[in-house]
Amino acid sequence: MILDRVLxxxxxxxxxxxxxxxxxxxxxxxxxxxxxxKLTVRSSARDTATISCDGPLPQAREAEWWLGQVAKMxxxxxxxxxxxxxxxxxxxxxxxxxxxxxxxxxxxxxxEVVKTICTTNCSWAATERMVKALVENLGTAGEDGTRTFPTxxxxxxxxxxxxxxxxxxxxxxxxxxxxxxxxxxxRVTLEDLRDPGLPDEEVxxxxxxxPGVGPYAVSHLxxxxxxxxxxxxxxxxxxxxxxxxxxxxxxxxAVEARFxxxxxxxxxAFWMYLTEHWTESQVE
DNA sequence: CGTCCAGGTCTAC
DNA sequence: GGTAGACCTGGACGC
Numbered sequence: 001m002i003l004d005r006v007l008x009x010x011x012x013x014x015x016x017x018x019x020x021x022x023x024x025x026x027x028x029x030x031x032x033x034x035x036x037x038k039l040t041v042r043s044s045a046r047d048t049a050t051i052s053c054d055g056p057l058p059q060a061r062e063a064e065w066w067l068g069q070v071a072k073m074x075x076x077x078x079x080x081x082x083x084x085x086x087x088x089x090x091x092x093x094x095x096x097x098x099x100x101x102x103x104x105x106x107x108x109x110x111x112e113v114v115k116t117i118c119t120t121n122c123s124w125a126a127t128e129r130m131v132k133a134l135v136e137n138l139g140t141a142g143e144d145g146t147r148t149f150p151t152x153x154x155x156x157x158x159x160x161x162x163x164x165x166x167x168x169x170x171x172x173x174x175x176x177x178x179x180x181x182x183x184x185x186x187r188v189t190l191e192d193l194r195d196p197g198l199p200d201e202e203v204x205x206x207x208x209x210x211p212g213v214g215p216y217a218v219s220h221l222x223x224x225x226x227x228x229x230x231x232x233x234x235x236x237x238x239x240x241x242x243x244x245x246x247x248x249x250x251x252x253x254a255v256e257a258r259f260x261x262x263x264x265x266x267x268x269a270f271w272m273y274l275t276e277h278w279t280e281s282q283v284e
Numbered sequence: 285c286g287t288c289c290a291g292g293t294c295t296a297c
Numbered sequence: 298g299g300t301a302g303a304c305c306t307g308g309a310c311g312c
Contacts, residue, residue: 117293119292121293126290126305126306127291170306212293214294216293236290
């Protein structure tokens, strides 16, 4: 099912406050009225989905805002036609034409940056633990107690003990706190990076300027958060997985050679190659 | 119990 | 510009 491919598109998509089930995505967001609601997207009939949120029905204008959030998260505006044309000509990737290739996005680039920093130099279990603690300690609680992802302001104001003792984020604590302060103070405006008019190099330069964000994080963010698909995500998971699936050596040059024909979509082609067999139980 | 390492980054040569 | 070493943490492994 097409929706499942989006929900299982990458590991970060399943981190709190998101929860992924078969054909279902739920998350927790504060609406324009600051009221916190749980939002659920559930695939129903073929190629359709039901969107719901708990509590009283939002007013019409707010309902529109919630639909906008869903559209943003599911990247409904992304046109992958050019990628599909290339993939159709590649026997190992022709399957994506059925509707794969969309990366579930967080509602804000900031959330994606924080989560990506939490994937660096640690096990996936550690990433889950850190993000879970961050949400539980700093997010805003809704009526049922589930919490939003904290805003940059909430994170900037938090004492470092939250990062050290609750999250157990180790040396990442400083990166996270500084990122939050940069965004909360307005010194950097990450949401602007969604602007398709910005050259890739400029987007990369700005991401790299964030503490804790290096080449891997830039590639991951370009792919999962910003819909820019040229960079290969090269890390301790992708390279061994590539080697296992392809039999080719686990180095960047081999990957570059394999996916060069995908041009500005080579990063996405690589990611699709790696995740073709992901199912709900296998998301890592 | 020590060493290594997991979806790296930063600093100092 | 390229490359060691340090860096938090916790789980896996060898001894």
